[in-house]
Amino acid sequence: MATNLVEKAQIMDADAIRRGLVRIAHEIIERNKGTEGLILIGIRRRGVPLAQRLAAFIEEIEGRKVPVGVLDITLYRDDLTTRTEQPVVHRTEVPVTVAGKTIILADDVLYTGRTIRAALDALMDLGRPAQIQVAVLIDRGHRELPIRADYVVKNVPTSKREVIECHLTEIDGGEDRVMIMEKAEG
Amino acid sequence: MRLASKDILGLQEMSTTDMQLILDTAESLKEIISRPIKKVPTLRGKTVLTLFYEPSTRTRTSFELAGKYMSADTVNIATTTSSVVKGETLRDTARTVEVMGMDVVIMRHPISGSCHYLAKILDASVVNAGDGMHEHPTQGLLDMFTILQRKGQLKGLRVAIVGDVYHSRVARSNIWGLTKMGAEVVVAGPSTLIPPYIEELGVKAYTRVEEAIEGADVVNVLRLQLERQQRGLFPSTREYSRIFGVNRERLALAKKDHLLMHPGPMNRGVEIASDVADGEHSTITEQVTNGVAVRMAILYLLLGGATDEAAD
Amino acid sequence: MKLLIKGGRVIDPANKVDAVQDVLVKDGKIAAVGKELGSEAAEEAKVVNARGKLVVPGLIDMHTHLREPGFEYKEDIASGTRAAACGGYTAVVAMANTRPVIDTASEVTFIRERTATTGAVNVFPVGAVTKGQKGEELAEIGDMAAAGAVAVSDDGHPVQNGEVMRCALEYAKMFKLPVISHCEDRPLAGEGVINLGRVSTILGLRGMPAAAEEAMVARDILLAEMTGGHVHLTHVSTARSVDLIRWAKSRARENGFTVTCDCTPHHLVLTEDAVERYLYDTNTKVNPPLRTAADVDALRRGLADGTIDAIATDHAPHHQDDKDVEYNYAAFGIVGLETAVGLIFTELVAKKVISVAAAVEKLTAGPARVLGLPKGTLQPGADADVTVIDPAAKWTVDPSAFASKARNTPFGGWELTGRAVLTIAGGRVVAEDGRVV
Numbered sequence: 001m002a003t004n005l006v007e008k009a010q011i012m013d014a015d016a017i018r019r020g021l022v023r024i025a026h027e028i029i030e031r032n033k034g035t036e037g038l039i040l041i042g043i044r045r046r047g048v049p050l051a052q053r054l055a056a057f058i059e060e061i062e063g064r065k066v067p068v069g070v071l072d073i074t075l076y077r078d079d080l081t082t083r084t085e086q087p088v089v090h091r092t093e094v095p096v097t098v099a100g101k102t103i104i105l106a107d108d109v110l111y112t113g114r115t116i117r118a119a120l121d122a123l124m125d126l127g128r129p130a131q132i133q134v135a136v137l138i139d140r141g142h143r144e145l146p147i148r149a150d151y152v153v154k155n156v157p158t159s160k161r162e163v164i165e166c167h168l169t170e171i172d173g174g175e176d177r178v179m180i181m182e183k184a185e186g
Numbered sequence: 187m188r189l190a191s192k193d194i195l196g197l198q199e200m201s202t203t204d205m206q207l208i209l210d211t212a213e214s215l216k217e218i219i220s221r222p223i224k225k226v227p228t229l230r231g232k233t234v235l236t237l238f239y240e241p242s243t244r245t246r247t248s249f250e251l252a253g254k255y256m257s258a259d260t261v262n263i264a265t266t267t268s269s270v271v272k273g274e275t276l277r278d279t280a281r282t283v284e285v286m287g288m289d290v291v292i293m294r295h296p297i298s299g300s301c302h303y304l305a306k307i308l309d310a311s312v313v314n315a316g317d318g319m320h321e322h323p324t325q326g327l328l329d330m331f332t333i334l335q336r337k338g339q340l341k342g343l344r345v346a347i348v349g350d351v352y353h354s355r356v357a358r359s360n361i362w363g364l365t366k367m368g369a370e371v372v373v374a375g376p377s378t379l380i381p382p383y384i385e386e387l388g389v390k391a392y393t394r395v396e397e398a399i400e401g402a403d404v405v406n407v408l409r410l411q412l413e414r415q416q417r418g419l420f421p422s423t424r425e426y427s428r429i430f431g432v433n434r435e436r437l438a439l440a441k442k443d444h445l446l447m448h449p450g451p452m453n454r455g456v457e458i459a460s461d462v463a464d465g466e467h468s469t470i471t472e473q474v475t476n477g478v479a480v481r482m483a484i485l486y487l488l489l490g491g492a493t494d495e496a497a498d
Numbered sequence: 499m500k501l502l503i504k505g506g507r508v509i510d511p512a513n514k515v516d517a518v519q520d521v522l523v524k525d526g527k528i529a530a531v532g533k534e535l536g537s538e539a540a541e542e543a544k545v546v547n548a549r550g551k552l553v554v555p556g557l558i559d560m561h562t563h564l565r566e567p568g569f570e571y572k573e574d575i576a577s578g579t580r581a582a583a584c585g586g587y588t589a590v591v592a593m594a595n596t597r598p599v600i601d602t603a604s605e606v607t608f609i610r611e612r613t614a615t616t617g618a619v620n621v622f623p624v625g626a627v628t629k630g631q632k633g634e635e636l637a638e639i640g641d642m643a644a645a646g647a648v649a650v651s652d653d654g655h656p657v658q659n660g661e662v663m664r665c666a667l668e669y670a671k672m673f674k675l676p677v678i679s680h681c682e683d684r685p686l687a688g689e690g691v692i693n694l695g696r697v698s699t700i701l702g703l704r705g706m707p708a709a710a711e712e713a714m715v716a717r718d719i720l721l722a723e724m725t726g727g728h729v730h731l732t733h734v735s736t737a738r739s740v741d742l743i744r745w746a747k748s749r750a751r752e753n754g755f756t757v758t759c760d761c762t763p764h765h766l767v768l769t770e771d772a773v774e775r776y777l778y779d780t781n782t783k784v785n786p787p788l789r790t791a792a793d794v795d796a797l798r799r800g801l802a803d804g805t806i807d808a809i810a811t812d813h814a815p816h817h818q819d820d821k822d823v824e825y826n827y828a829a830f831g832i833v834g835l836e837t838a839v840g841l842i843f844t845e846l847v848a849k850k851v852i853s854v855a856a857a858v859e860k861l862t863a864g865p866a867r868v869l870g871l872p873k874g875t876l877q878p879g880a881d882a883d884v885t886v887i888d889p890a891a892k893w894t895v896d897p898s899a900f901a902s903k904a905r906n907t908p909f910g911g912w913e914l915t916g917r918a919v920l921t922i923a924g925g926r927v928v929a930e931d932g933r934v935v
Binding site for chain 1 (some may be wrong): 222269
């Protein structure tokens, strides 16, 4: 099962990640004309710290708190019956009602689009938001569903053999960084 | 993470790892029950059968809701509405439901061991919803889950199980589960309703209810199973209530922040006094909600995911 | 027809023989037993080389259910006696709980005639103690004795009423018939399906207390003493039953009564733990129930010190439909004829619980003595019922290969050492290597 991955290149460091997040925090405020009715929801696991950081930047800029929620999409995955390893279900924690609100869904990497698809279904089951927007750290292409991101920190063209790895302090410890890895020959 | 067995037959044979996984998963899933839209698509296309050879309201409904909240299709067979009344054997019924493509069969049966028997016949998962006087593992798990939610842990707690231990599958499942998770379990009831060798299950047995309740963190009152009594195990429900009934005075011996549990349905005024059943320590309605969460967890862990290799 | 069994270890407890000898069978009788029976004996005889094997009197099972008439779908005289032959038995004692119950001379005669036409080995009928085994009025014990009944028993419907039992012992004594008693206080056993104890508590199955057996053992001993009769306590299963019988035997002779008993291979080998280990396998459901390790030890001691007179199988064949159901719904009983020798040699003889000679005695002279049968001996002139046992033969119990119609054994898949390899009944080879000839 375990595939050997070797690091090919580091594409972002902590500063680049911070600057990028600050930029899209501004974009979110600009596009939504402030923070009224905004909820930031992070997709477990690495979307969660991204949502929290965006909320903090937005608060710095606008001086207003934006609610942050956590979404676990395990129950909505379309590969549940085909996966070998049964995923552990975690809690979904959305502190306020989503009905009529603008949801910013945050995740680390946008790839096939299936995670966002599952997250959209999960959100819909929590209520009827006015709007859902997607914010990601990396968009690496290769979409399998008609889904696009509204806010992207960095577009990274990749091959399917490659894997994007995001290290975020809150989850992985150490310094923030994003790397391109490649599956080793074998 | 995956459960060790395709079936949930009892807590005697379940590892602490599996119990913990079920409890953790239930904790994650409980939130769904409080949503305005109580449905996730996880078990779409899966079929869950409840096969009940004994009357039951809450357990059957609880499983059915758990299945429906997870988008499984649920089908119910109760003895009064099937060919069971015409004397069909359990093996033949099992074959029939298997051919119909059930993924999980949840069975309640008056005879101990029937779920083991069914599990040997079926490739589908079998969940024991109560077999005779043997086990009721999902009730045991939901009781543990309720204690865990209120107390934060099971280890080190003193749990008193009071009443008709002899006929109680709930008692046996609670004893196995709680002792494995590190709780101290004591049981109490009339000597005719305490089965021999019960202490070999790792509990202390008393005939004075007060001794069991004293210092307890949790008092779990068992239903007096009037329908299972052979004549003469105790003289009258009046005397039973006076000597063994759980009431306010007796509960005063328990810890101040004790929980009062009952698997239901209650015989009010017999094994439990109405005022305490409805009182501030009672978790009886909470147990019902938690029952759905635990059963959702079990269905997810049995049905969500497959064993065949597939690319991510 | 001559048959010379050469070079085996002849164990004939009835005649106190245990030596390497030859056995000559001629015209259905034992013709001679001795060292190196010469070429004269061998003339025109079929010679069987029994070197390394045991040559013993044909085994006698004093507790068998042949199910005929009435329950032929479970077993019949033809299949049951073939199962007996395969297991090394040349005689079985057929219990009376058939349909109709064997409670008159005509039913006893039916069994004998049916055996003559379809049986492979000897069958000795048991008559009922009471009409219809209802425990109320005595059956026609005198007529049945005259027709060939060797004992009376209500077996699985044990006589609960002490007065009826007392009369039965008094009355049967006149005809020198023992009353075989399945000791069970029915209300005390209640709806029990296994032993009352640790396993019944864990599995949530209703239990039969040991006292339900012991109370009746005590009653029957006291009634035997009171009447001067002969009670045979069958398939005793508890430590205190053995103690009570030991006590009774210590005073029976001087007080003029007779108490004998047998126990089964399954009670000598399995405990109640089997019900848990085999996850409610209904083949562990038997009455009396499998007991505790302490009880098994006591039975083994009783066997070794002679308190227990015989090992009997309580061969209780059932159809799959009677067993392939929920535990409480399943019929009680285990088939035993084809596994007894293997179990006894593997679990008792090889483990030095009892000697080979004692094992043979409990299967031959013991039961013959209890019932007064002219069997269980290699005395020249006796019927040529001979069994050759290979104590080293390794085999695996395969219920699907049983000659019995029934498969209800908890021993399927067990690897055993020791097996009857040749069964000769009335001078005729009826089974060889566990197969009917």
